[in-house]
Every structure is written in C-alpha cells, then in structure tokens.
Amino acid sequence: MVALPRRMKHLAADGRGYPVIATVERSPEGVDFGSINERRKLALAAFDWCAVCGLPFGEELRWQMVFEEGALPTAISGEAPVHEVCALYAAQVCPHLFSPHARLGDEFRKGTVRDAVVRFVGFESTSSVFAHESGLQRGVHTLHFEHRGHADEFSYRTSDEIEERFSSALEGERDLRFSEAEGVLIRLFNRLDDGGEGDVVTGAALIAGAAFAKDIFKLQGMGAFQGKHYPTVAGLLLKGTASEIREFSRGSGDEAFSAVGPWVLERAGGFPEPLQEWRSRGESMVRRSKSARPHGPGRSVPKNAPCPCGSGRKAGRCHPAGIPAGSPHP
Structure with a gap:
C-alpha cells in the first residue's frame, strides 16, 4: 500500500x-x-x-x-x-x-x-x-x-x-500556505461536482485574466464559456479600481467569482507568470474610460437578460447598478 x-x-x-x-x-x-x-x-x-x-x-x-x-x-x-x-x-x-x-x-x-x-x-x-x-x-x-x-x-x-x-x-513534505480567498477556489476546484456547465473555477480563471489568452476559447470543452461575457468582467478585474473589484465580488452571487476578486487584489504585482502574460495581453484589448457607460439593467442590458458578469443570474438581481466600465475591443 x-x-x-x-x-x-x-x-x-x-x-x-x-x-x-x-x-x-x-x-x-x-x-x-x-x-x-x-x-x-x-x-x-x-x-x-x-x-x-x-x-x-x-x-x-x-x-x-x-x-x-x-x-x-x-x-x-x-x-x-x-x-x-x-x-x-x-x-x-x-x-x-x-x-x-x-x-x-x-x-x-x-x-x-x-x-x-x-x-x-x-x-x-x-x-x-x-x-x-x-x-x-x-x-x-x-x-x-x-x-x-x-x-x-x-x-x-x-x-x-x-x-x-x-x-x-x-x-520533508511541507504544509502549503494560501489565503482564505484562494482556499475557497481550491475547495470548489477539487470537489467531484464540477458545477454543471463547465467548471466554476475555470470561469474564475477566465475573469482573473485567462480570457485574454490567445485562442483560449478554442480549447477542447470550452463551449460552455463561448459567447459569454467573461472578457468583459476580466477587463474589470484588469483595470478596475480596488473598490470596484470588491463591489463586484460582493454582488456576484457566485462563490468562485466572490473569491477571485480578493485573490486578484492580494496577488497584484505577483501573479503566476502565465497569468501575468495573459493580463499583459489584455492591456491592449481593454479600454478604460471614466465616461464609459456601465453594463447592466437600465444601461445596455435589460433587467431580465443574463447578467454581463457571466454568473447566469438575471441582470436585475445580480448587478442592478450595472458593472463598472472595463470592456474589450469588439
């Protein structure tokens, strides 16, 4: 044994x-x-x-x-x-x-x-x-x-x-240290139920910056994520202020999304090399403008439409005030 x-x-x-x-x-x-x-x-x-x-x-x-x-x-x-x-x-x-x-x-x-x-x-x-x-x-x-x-x-x-x-x-095995936010992501990732339509932590990885990786939506099995608003939310976590990221995390209604915002903030300046490479690529793909209209009910998305954050909930319930600007080029 x-x-x-x-x-x-x-x-x-x-x-x-x-x-x-x-x-x-x-x-x-x-x-x-x-x-x-x-x-x-x-x-x-x-x-x-x-x-x-x-x-x-x-x-x-x-x-x-x-x-x-x-x-x-x-x-x-x-x-x-x-x-x-x-x-x-x-x-x-x-x-x-x-x-x-x-x-x-x-x-x-x-x-x-x-x-x-x-x-x-x-x-x-x-x-x-x-x-x-x-x-x-x-x-x-x-x-x-x-x-x-x-x-x-x-x-x-x-x-x-x-x-x-x-x-x-x-x-010589050592205990591995990680933050409370990363611990949530680890727990969700290692469960047997992968979250139904794709893995919930894969969605969190996309909004952390993986959505900007070249050809990433061509990966085998990524159909569940295709056509959704992961790049939009990745833009927020790339160029949003700390308060905007925290607000998104509090209001996401998704446990993985709620954890990835704090993880991004605590790892700022020290991301894993592949993720940093993807986020750097995203810098040229995302516009940030104070005058840009946020996405959400009463803005560009009807209240009963799926929320642009990708949570799967209705926009009116998920982000009634809209998501702050930070969206990719078409």
Whole structure:
C-alpha cells in the first residue's frame, strides 16, 4: 500500500478509494481517470496549482515527465506540472507510470507502450502556457506548458527504484500556505461536482485574466464559456479600481467569482507568470474610460437578460447598478 502524501488527503476518492486527481474529468455520476480535462488545466495554469493535488506550488519546483535526453533549459509539454511528492506517488499507483509494459488505451494512442525509462525533471518555473492545436485531433486545441530552469530530476524503470526518494519526500513534505480567498477556489476546484456547465473555477480563471489568452476559447470543452461575457468582467478585474473589484465580488452571487476578486487584489504585482502574460495581453484589448457607460439593467442590458458578469443570474438581481466600465475591443 503506497502512503498518501499529506497534501493529497483533501482530495475526494472514487468508489475504489483512489484519490481523484486535479486534472481528470469528474461529475456526481463518476470519475474518468483516462480523460484529462482541458478546462481544469486552464484553472491550474492561471492559479499555479499542481495537476495532482490541486494545491499551490509556492517555492517548490514544477515537475514534468519528459522524453528528451540531456540537460533541458526549457521544456514544453501538454501535461500540467506537479509537485515532486505527487509525481513520486503517481509513479507508484498510476498503471501507465509504474509498469514498463503499460499501454495507453485511448482511441488515438491505442497500443502505445510506456518508455522503458521514465524521466521526471523539476523546473524552477512555468514560464508560459498557450493553446496549441492537437496533433491527434485536427481543429482541437489543448493547453501546453513551457517550463524553464532545469533544477533536479529522477528516473526509473520500475517503481521500486524510487521508493527511497518517495520516503524522503514524505518526510520533508511541507504544509502549503494560501489565503482564505484562494482556499475557497481550491475547495470548489477539487470537489467531484464540477458545477454543471463547465467548471466554476475555470470561469474564475477566465475573469482573473485567462480570457485574454490567445485562442483560449478554442480549447477542447470550452463551449460552455463561448459567447459569454467573461472578457468583459476580466477587463474589470484588469483595470478596475480596488473598490470596484470588491463591489463586484460582493454582488456576484457566485462563490468562485466572490473569491477571485480578493485573490486578484492580494496577488497584484505577483501573479503566476502565465497569468501575468495573459493580463499583459489584455492591456491592449481593454479600454478604460471614466465616461464609459456601465453594463447592466437600465444601461445596455435589460433587467431580465443574463447578467454581463457571466454568473447566469438575471441582470436585475445580480448587478442592478450595472458593472463598472472595463470592456474589450469588439
């Protein structure tokens, strides 16, 4: 029996008792460990969370399975990064990672055998995240993560070769610190109910600035967010005043939206690199004018229409005074 890292004990378990890792598709009806959810990867990228435990990296290295040999100043992967202890745990319980004879079984990679030697590299930072057209499915985009600063690594043929390293990682495991607002987002993100029409924390990631990432709405599974007003609200969280952001958070009526405003304010000047890159791109897409009319009932949106903030509630109930200016170019 492989010991569960302390930072994974908050995860829900499936019917067999396995922890439900952060990236996999889930619903109240069940969990699909063979399906990686691109919407959830977007939230991981925006908030700088581990793809296994769904908790922050902080000062820890970002670990990624790689296939190249030699030193790697940079690496690009379609997989989101993980903590070292989470990588070591996964290497011992994931069928594809622990067995040198494992084969992938999805329809696009059926029969692919695991490399004889599995190599994980720890990088100092995730420097960029971008939407890239899948080489397996034409027209479908997936998120790719670029890492910089090769700082450490381990490799193995069979999982018993890393047992000693795993024991050391468990002994040295540190508690991860995060604010009350981030704690709300983490709790919502790691529940089994993903919120129905798309993940609620993915919506929060969009308004934090991910809505400005190039081709982001082309990502697989982003149809639930297409055509809604996430860029408009992202504009408010990009160029709005602190009081406007707090007012939006208090009146959003959505728990994730209520938490992301305070998170943006407390992280100002210290955003994860990919999110900062997206927000910088948004600077050229968003107009800010004191004379601009706010969106809302009595302004440009009827009171019974969906609120422009994207909450799904009627505008008259969600933001009766309107949302302050901060909207993207058409």
